[in-house]
Amino acid sequence: MSEKLLMKGNEALGEAAVQAGCRLYFAYPITPQSELPEYLSKRMPEVGAVFLQAESEVAAINMVYGAAGTGARVMTSSSSPGISLKQEGLSYIAAAELPCVVVNMSRGGPGLGSIQPAQGDYFQATKGGGHGDYHLLVLAPASVQEIVDLTTLAFDLADKYRNPVMIMGDGLLGQMMEPVTFPSEGSRELQPKPWATTGKTKDREKNVVHSLELLPERLEAHNIKLQRKYAQMEQAEKRWEEYLADDAEIVLVAYGTVARICRSAVDAAREKGIKAGLFRPISLWPYPSEALAKLTPIAKCFLCVEMNTGQMVEDVRLALEGRRPVHFYGRTGGMVPAPEEVLAQIEKLVAGRCEA
Amino acid sequence: MITVFSRPRSLADVSTHYCPGCTHGIIHRLVAEAIDDFDVAERTIGVAPVGCAVLAYNYFNLDFQEAAHGRAPAVATGIKRALPDRIVFTYQGDGDLASIGTAEIVHAANRGEAITVIYVNNAIYGMTGGQMAPTTLEGQKTSTSPYGRDVSNAGYPIRMAELLATLNAPRYIARVAVNSPVHVQQAKKAIKRAFEVQIKENAFSLVEVLSTCPTNW
CATH class of the missing domain: 3.40.50.970 (Thiamin diphosphate (ThDP)-binding fold, Pyr/PP domains)
Known part of the structure; x- marks a missing residue:
């Protein structure tokens, strides 16, 4: 199909x-x-x-x-x-x-x-x-x-x-x-699963699915x-996507729905001459820490945007190990951030030379 | 020489961890005998509970899954729905089935899952050291009912077999005991019939086996 x-x-x-x-x-x-x-x-x-x-x-x-x-x-x-x-x-x-x-x-x-x-x-x-x-x-x-x-x-x-x-x-x-x-x-040819409990036939030992030890x-x-x-x-199994991140001085980090919003914000920032980019983790565990850290030579700061009060931002900080400032912007309770809100955060950070 | 009595093929040749005098050994044997009688060991998958019988998978020569506390009927549902031509049974105690797993047993029974449930009721939490169970009788003293079960506080012992018998789907629900040779023979018949209901009628069956806890009572 x-x-x-x-x-x-x-x-x-x-x-x-x-x-x-x-x-x-x-x-x-x-x-x-x-x-x-x-x-x-x-x-x-x-x-x-x-x-x-x-x-x-x-x-x-x-x-x-x-x-x-x-x-x-x-x-x-x-x-x-x-x-x-x-x-x-x-x-x-x-x-x-x-x-x-x-x-x-x-x-x-x-x-x-x-x-x-x-x-x-x-x-x-x-x-x-x-x-x-x-x-x-x-x-x-x-x-x-x-x-x-x-x-x-x-x-x-x-x-x-x-x-x-x-x-x-x-x-x-x-x-x-x-x-x-x-x-x-x-x-889709599936691999055999010899460990599965399907009934113990004479040609094999019994299979037991358990977690007790x-x-x-x-x-x-x-x-x-x-x-x-x-x-x-x-x-x-680490997976991620980068968008205009190569030369970005400010890198947004977001996943899922928020990453799409951030992409629009990055486009809007670029139109204003701000070198913004996006790093989008696709695998949240394992977290693509090394790929994110590779952006540090050019990136001056990172802005993690989430629909919560700050959770993935901890993994961003762990990945960057203090090498760059990591900022956070979040909406919560079912509120979805608009691209303009994120753009405003980008502009605020740029105005404060990424240290605000 | 004619062999007149031997270990059922479905029962593993190992020592169990059960206390001296515990009736789990008898009940395991009756289950294994039923499986052998129908010659379905190669098609049978058991589900062990949390409780004294948590290690049941070591004592049967059968494929087994060990479920979380009370969830055996849901696990058995998953197995049976995946492999409808297999024989699936759960082996659960009264804390497992009548307390933490009430939702799972009621709904598996109500759906008429074609599984057999062996429900061993000794009216106490044996594995954890003799606490009050939902089935503990009024006035019985346990480590968490030191003044005797007070029904105004703890409620009445719950009658699962009767409760489940009000549902439309279950085909066979019985209560038996294993405290005398006569009762053991009756229990054997009931367990065999329960497996027969699954094998021949593709329906839900449950046998409550009144048991004891020689260590905690």
């Missing part, structure tokens, strides 16, 4: 999952991602796949655990408060090394918050969320087309690393309609193994 279609982000994600071979989807309705379960409730039966509306987000993520343990490609989705409920399951899934895709079309928080777009779940997604030492791979699309591309990638990475992959969108991306094309079908030596060894895997991800 290579024709161009006009689709909502949530629906495009569902279609991309189906085409990536997702054969089970479990979820609970929550705004602003309900178009995704609605789409898949219609679409999954068409391909002989399973759609099941769970009794809760807690149940949904545990259904994902069970299905992933059989080796099937499986997905769940939710929005911020529902993602909080999934954290127990995510910790178990990461510990048991099960591949799955989890979508967060995030909204305003904390608490019940709002149903408008926000990025307040960055810490939760990238720094753990659930208990214990583990990481999700976190991918942050900035367009409906990128939702499609990263959903396909997410299933492949989940299988490759036997790790949960989160697609971190927001209410705006989920609701927005844009033209998309889907990758050509028919090339009562002996501290064994649990430590398991943690070391997991950390080795995360180190491999840090080597191979």
Whole structure:
């Protein structure tokens, strides 16, 4: 299928999952991602796949655990408060090394918050969320087309690393309609999963999916193994995009929806003769720290823009290790910054010679 | 020489961690016998709970998944929906099923998931050292009900089998005990019937097995 279609982000994600071979989807309705379960409730039966509306987000993520343990490609989705409920399951899934895709079309928080777009779940997604030492791979699309591309990638990475992959969108991306094309079908040959619990046949030992290790030596060894895997991800799976960043004296750092707004602000700044650029992390974990730090010889300062009160900015500061001033501008509660607001921040910084 | 009694093939030849006098061993055996009787070991996936039976996956010669506390019916749902031709069972205690996992068991039962639930009720949290369970009887003393279960404070012991039996979808729900040879034989029949309901009728079944906790009672 290579024709161009006009689709909502949530629906495009569902279609991309189906085409990536997702054969089970479990979820609970929550705004602003309900178009995704609605789409898949219609679409999954068409391909002989399973759609099941769970009794809760807690149940949904545990259904994902069970299905992933059989080796099937499986997905769940939710929005911020529902993602909080999934954290127990995510910790178990990461510990048991099960591949799955989890979508967060995030909204305003904390608490019940709002149903408008926000990025307040960055810490939760990238720094753990659930208990214990583990990481999700976190991918942050900035367009409906990128939702499609990263959903396909997410299933492949989940299988490759036997790790949960989160697609971190927001209410705006989920609701927005844009033209998309889907990758050509028919090339999805899945690797065998000899570890899966499919019934112990005589030709193999039994398979057990579990996260319990009562002996501290064994649990430590398991943690070391997991950390080795995360180190491999840090080597191979950092993704980002730069826009006019080569000669930029002021570099904006933003992901997802906000990166698009910042791109407009960069264009507006350039028109005013300000050498502004944009660095857009696509993988939020692992974070593309080295690529960002490479911009320091020319960049005089960095401006991190987020729809929260300052979360990714900590990773920007860690990446730059104090070599350049890092500034922050955020809107929260479901408020989306306008390009003019961001431009005003750029102009203010330039006026203060990037030190304000 | 004719062998008249042997270890079920589905039961692993290992020592368990269960306390002397604990009935988990008997119940494990009955489950393994049922699986052997139907000759479905190669198609069976078990789900272990959190609680005393958390290590059940070590004691069966079967593929197994270990679930988070109370979530076994959701995990079993995921397995069964992915592999509808397999036999899936959960093995859960009363703290797991009747307290923290009430939503998961009620909805798995209500959907009529074609799984078998072995619900071992000893009316106490054994693994954590003898705390009051949702099933602890009125007046019973535990480490968190030192004056006896006061129903005006803690509520009444919850009757899961009766509660689930009000639903339309479950095909077979039974309560048995394993405190005498006669009861063990009845329990064996019930567990076998529960697996039969899954295998032949593709329906939900649950057997509550009244058990004991020789360490904490």
